[in-house]
Amino acid sequence: MILRNVVIRHGRKAFCAPIQKSFLRSLTTESSPSDTKSLQRPIENHLDETGGMAPEISNVNSGNHRSPSSQPSQSIDKVQANHIYKQHLKKRTNKLGSIVQKHYDPESLVQNPPKPEDITLELLMASQSHLGHSTSLWNPGNQRYIYGIRQGVHIISLEETAAHLRRAAKVVEGVAYHGGLILFVGTRAGQSSCVVKAAQLAKGCHLFERWTPGSITNGDQILSKCDIKVVDKDDNEITRGYEAKIEEWSALKPDLVVCLNPLENYILLHECGLNNIPTIGIIDTDADPTWITYPIPANDDSIRSVQVVAGVLGQAGAEGQRKRLLAARTGTVTWSPPPGLGAPQIDAEATAIAAQPKFAEPQPLQEQIPATNDVRGQNGAEDEL
Amino acid sequence: MGASWLPASLRNTLQCACSPRPMALNRLRIFNTRTRHFSTSPSSRASFAAPEISFGRQREVPQGGRDQAGFQPVDEEERPKFYARLVPSSPSYFTAQPLFTDDLLVLQNLLRRYSTLPVVKPGEQPRMSWRSLTEYRDQVGEAVKSSKYQKIVQILNRLNYIHPSLMPPEVRAAINEYKRDINAFQNIAKVSPVDRLGRTLGAGRRKAATARAWVVEGTGEVLVNGKTLAEAFGRVHDRESVVWALKSTGRIDKYNVWALSMGGGTTGQAEALTLAVGKALMAHEPALKPALRRAGCLTRNPKRVERKKPGHVKARKMPAWVKR
Numbered sequence: 001m002i003l004r005n006v007v008i009r010h011g012r013k014a015f016c017a018p019i020q021k022s023f024l025r026s027l028t029t030e031s032s033p034s035d036t037k038s039l040q041r042p043i044e045n046h047l048d049e050t051g052g053m054a055p056e057i058s059n060v061n062s063g064n065h066r067s068p069s070s071q072p073s074q075s076i077d078k079v080q081a082n083h084i085y086k087q088h089l090k091k092r093t094n095k096l097g098s099i100v101q102k103h104y105d106p107e108s109l110v111q112n113p114p115k116p117e118d119i120t121l122e123l124l125m126a127s128q129s130h131l132g133h134s135t136s137l138w139n140p141g142n143q144r145y146i147y148g149i150r151q152g153v154h155i156i157s158l159e160e161t162a163a164h165l166r167r168a169a170k171v172v173e174g175v176a177y178h179g180g181l182i183l184f185v186g187t188r189a190g191q192s193s194c195v196v197k198a199a200q201l202a203k204g205c206h207l208f209e210r211w212t213p214g215s216i217t218n219g220d221q222i223l224s225k226c227d228i229k230v231v232d233k234d235d236n237e238i239t240r241g242y243e244a245k246i247e248e249w250s251a252l253k254p255d256l257v258v259c260l261n262p263l264e265n266y267i268l269l270h271e272c273g274l275n276n277i278p279t280i281g282i283i284d285t286d287a288d289p290t291w292i293t294y295p296i297p298a299n300d301d302s303i304r305s306v307q308v309v310a311g312v313l314g315q316a317g318a319e320g321q322r323k324r325l326l327a328a329r330t331g332t333v334t335w336s337p338p339p340g341l342g343a344p345q346i347d348a349e350a351t352a353i354a355a356q357p358k359f360a361e362p363q364p365l366q367e368q369i370p371a372t373n374d375v376r377g378q379n380g381a382e383d384e385l
Numbered sequence: 386m387g388a389s390w391l392p393a394s395l396r397n398t399l400q401c402a403c404s405p406r407p408m409a410l411n412r413l414r415i416f417n418t419r420t421r422h423f424s425t426s427p428s429s430r431a432s433f434a435a436p437e438i439s440f441g442r443q444r445e446v447p448q449g450g451r452d453q454a455g456f457q458p459v460d461e462e463e464r465p466k467f468y469a470r471l472v473p474s475s476p477s478y479f480t481a482q483p484l485f486t487d488d489l490l491v492l493q494n495l496l497r498r499y500s501t502l503p504v505v506k507p508g509e510q511p512r513m514s515w516r517s518l519t520e521y522r523d524q525v526g527e528a529v530k531s532s533k534y535q536k537i538v539q540i541l542n543r544l545n546y547i548h549p550s551l552m553p554p555e556v557r558a559a560i561n562e563y564k565r566d567i568n569a570f571q572n573i574a575k576v577s578p579v580d581r582l583g584r585t586l587g588a589g590r591r592k593a594a595t596a597r598a599w600v601v602e603g604t605g606e607v608l609v610n611g612k613t614l615a616e617a618f619g620r621v622h623d624r625e626s627v628v629w630a631l632k633s634t635g636r637i638d639k640y641n642v643w644a645l646s647m648g649g650g651t652t653g654q655a656e657a658l659t660l661a662v663g664k665a666l667m668a669h670e671p672a673l674k675p676a677l678r679r680a681g682c683l684t685r686n687p688k689r690v691e692r693k694k695p696g697h698v699k700a701r702k703m704p705a706w707v708k709r
Contacts, residue, residue, distance in 0.1 A: 080550040083503055179470060183479055196476075196490060205476050212481050225526065226483050227474035238469055252473060333468050343467035 113311020116169035129305035132285030145297035169316035176320025179335030180255030202317020219251030241344020585668035589660025594649030598661035603641030623655035630663035633680035
């Protein structure tokens with residue numbers, strides 16, 4: 001019985017079990033006498049340095065090159081085809097299913113910012129612009145903007161916010177209409193996208209990293225390497241005739257500064273104050289409203305609230321620019337050229353070479369302007385009058 | 386492009402000459418030669434405040450002697466006003482680094498637009514070497530900080546992960562703009578071929594010595610400058626250095642070495658031979674490369690004699706301190 005069990009148990013295993021690997025290896029391994037000799041030969045004092053790699057080295061097949069370790073997981077055609085198929089599916093099935101009517105899309109406030117006429121208390125409330133700071137942190141200067149206290153937090157009156165935002169939008173639009181240079185500043189993390197978008201809309205400048213102190217009061221030093229250009233009334237660049245003037249022109253200053261986080265940019269606002277540059281800023285309940293010319297009481301800690309404010313001001317600037325260009329096309333120029341800039345100075349030969357420059361002025365006028373100094377003299381005379 | 390050692394004026398000229406980016410003319414000014422305009426003229430604010438007072442027609446009195454030919458005194462009213470104003474070339478004007486900021490914004494835009502494209506697995510992307518910080522600074526002419534340039538490099542690395550079959554042309558253009566002219570990762574060391582007599586040639590250097598070694602399959606004979614190993618090198622350590630590439634790989638009785646070495650001293654010559662024999666051996670058996678690398682037979686030792694300094698006795702040694 002015991003024997004039978006042994007046969008039943010181990011007989012099956014004996015047939016099924018694979019042949020042991022060591023047996024297979026001993027059959028197939030080729031060992032050349034020189035290999036073993038090199039292994040056996042004592043390598044005097046450097047054996048330990050090679051780290052016992054001599055055996056594996058002697059097994060290396062000298063004719064073989066190493067194959068690349070990683071193969072591309074998917075073939076190139078397959079990835080491309082899959083991507084195209086995915087895009088196709090997405091396009092076909094995009095409009096299936098339910099439609100969410102009102103929802104918050106984080107990108108939409110940056111991509112399609114609201115216009116000044118879109119300002120509603122609902123929009124401001126939805127973008128959390130009513131939330132102030134803890135009552136213990138407040139600045140009493142903001143008392144008139146505060147609606148009340150809820151759970152120890154000041155609530156900003158949204159009617160005030162809307163009114164001040166509309167007023168600021170008017171200011172931005174007016175400055176853009178009169179050809180002013182608007183600077184949008186938002187140096188907190190996450191504000192860069194809306195700042196850049198607002199500047200792009202208003203054709204102004206943006207700043208989303210640290211304000212270099214002195215860029216206004218000491219601009220000739222700090223901004224000396226930054227390029228400026230001359231544009232005509234239709235915003236077309238005038239490429240010739242002003243090289244000498246641009247060379248010696250002092251650094252530009254903004255005509256309006258929109259600061260989305262005044263608390264961190266006191267130096268900027270101070271410089272604006274020294275240079276009579278008006279400022280627009282978001283004033284939370286802990287900020288000092290006297291730093292700013294046109295305060296907008298709102299929450300400056302919420303990205304969404306900041307995006308609404310920046311977007312509205314950017315759209316207002318875009319509207320002002322549009323109106324300015326429209327007026328310029330109909331013959332009304334809404335701004336006056338800076339004193340001392342004058343008309344482009346082109347040499348007679350240069351004019352002859354250029355076939356028909358768009359900005360070239362009538363010929364007799366050029367003869368009337370002998371040199372730069374005389375123009376300055378004339379300007380001086382005007383100033384005295 | 387590495388022109389940072391040049392004096393400032395020359396450097397700027399050089400940048401304009403060799404920069405791929407068109408430089409504006411006024412980048413040429415190095416020292417600030419602008420004159421300040423302190424003007425209290427109300428005409429700049431004419432559109433905001435009350436309009437300028439017109440005093441009617443004022444004729445300039447012609448001064449007979451100084452009058453130039455063709456110069457006619459004209460009225461302000463008659464002459465058409467030329468409308469021109471100054472605006473920044475870039476919206477990043479007030480960042481004081483407009484070119485860098487514009488570059489960063491362009492790349493961020495690209496990344497935002499193409500971040501949904503399929504990417505390759507980590508390690509499968511083409512290895513890229515980007516322009517160094519100094520090169521980039523020379524290119525834009527702005528004192529860009531390293532941390533700021535790292536932002537650009539990060540975005541480029543991410544863009545480089547986009548699957549090559551779906552890489553948009555504009556991303557490819559952006560990558561090409563920041564790619565170093567010579568890609569170090571494409572540099573493949575050339576292997577000397579086995580000639581018709583079965584020899585391979587390797588060259589090596591160490592300190593002031595140079596060496597060439599011809600390695601041929603054989604029985605382990607070594608001749609250095611026509612002498613046997615024991616005659617050529619007195620120190621046992623030096624003898625071992627010469628054949629270290631063969632010894633560490635267990636090939637000492639399979640190859641013959643015929644070598645020439647010149648310059649430097651015995652140690653330099655012996656270790657230059659290590660390198661030469663290692664390279665020649667690798668030409669015979671390319672699969673030995675990792676082993677030879679670990680054994681130190683493929684790495685050129687760049688150390689040279691340190692120069693003597695003034696005030697020192699040798700390179701580092703100071704004269705002995707003497708009381709008074």
